[in-house]
Amino acid sequence: MKTILITGSSSGIGKAAVKHFAEQDWNVIATMRSPEKETELTQFDNVLVTKLDVEQQDTIHQAIVKGIERFGKIDALLNNAGYGAMGIFEAASEEQIQRQFDVNVFGLMRVIKAILPHFRANKNGLIINLSSMGGRLTFPTMSLYHATKFAVEGFTESLSFELASQNIRLKLIEPGVVKTDFFGRSIDILSDDSLTDYQGYSDKVSAALSNTINSEKESSPELVAEIIYQAATDGTNQLRYIAGEDAKELIKLRKDLGEEAFVEHMTHMFS
Ligand SMILES: NC(=O)c1ccc[n+]([C@@H]2O[C@H](COP(=O)([O-])OP(=O)(O)OC[C@H]3O[C@@H](n4cnc5c(N)ncnc54)[C@H](OP(=O)(O)O)[C@@H]3O)[C@@H](O)[C@H]2O)c1
DSSP states (O other): OOEEEESSTTSHHHHHHHHHHHHTTOEEEEEESOGGGOOSGGGOTTEEEEEOOTTOHHHHHHHHHHHHHHHSOOOEEEEOOOOEEEEOGGGOOHHHHHHHHIIIIIIHHHHHHHHHHHHHHHTOEEEEEEOOGGGTSOOTTOHHHHHHHHHHHHHHHHHHHHHHTTTEEEEEEEEOSBSSGGGTTTEEEEOOTTOGGGHHHHHHHHHHHHHHSOGGGOBOHHHHHHHHHHHHHSOSOOOEEEESHHHHHHHHHHHHHOHHHHHHHHHHHTO
């Protein structure tokens, strides 16, 4: 039986992935910031629910140690924990900027660095990083979030070269909009009432974004979990997996139009 460690398992894509892997007879180390609140995943015999906050190094090491104690070894890691800072960049505080990178980028790097000695000792390992279509293209008023997902893309692609030498593979999952609580509980709104110059622009972008986010094309977290499972088990060296019709369409449009024309297209959409 294989074992996967998943971060951010308390809700959304992370929780759906825990259930999907557990149902396919994998052992799962379902990690989250507040494991004491979890009541559903604790019902599975092959799931260990334990604490991991990607901003706290000691919790990362403890989760890995506990997972190995319980299941013998870890075969795969899913870096799913993340959230979005959204709003005008100038409104962001230093703390908001730092935290966005600390969770989405440095947190993911911390977990990878902590698990690599185990994967090298096993001469085998798989690392799956949750990126986004927002790691391949951008929308206005989400500059910090996009910056983190572009960083995850570049980091993962480059790291895949050196880790191939250790028989450790990397994968990127790029979902479009997914029906989770991401746009509720996982949004950090950047706002500053004194920045009135942006008001007209912000209102226009909010209206255009609501029109652009087409609920018919949103994916379920279960669909994303299936694609993550496919990435974990297809035995290929494929690096990128796009999840969702909206993501497929927009990434294709950027490729077909070329980068300059695509940016111009987005400018028109939001002006
Ligand atoms: N939903 C979308 O439209 C969408 C699209 C593309 C990519 N994604 C990516 O998918 C991933 C999961 O998001 P989701 O949509 O499933 O949203 P979600 O339901 O809000 O889940 C986010 C998860 O991240 C966890 N988290 C936040 N900060 C953390 C930290 N410091 N340490 C550990 N865990 C932390 C949250 O834990 P708590 O319960 O403790 O807050 C929660 O479990 C994110 O990386 C996101 O960027 C989402």
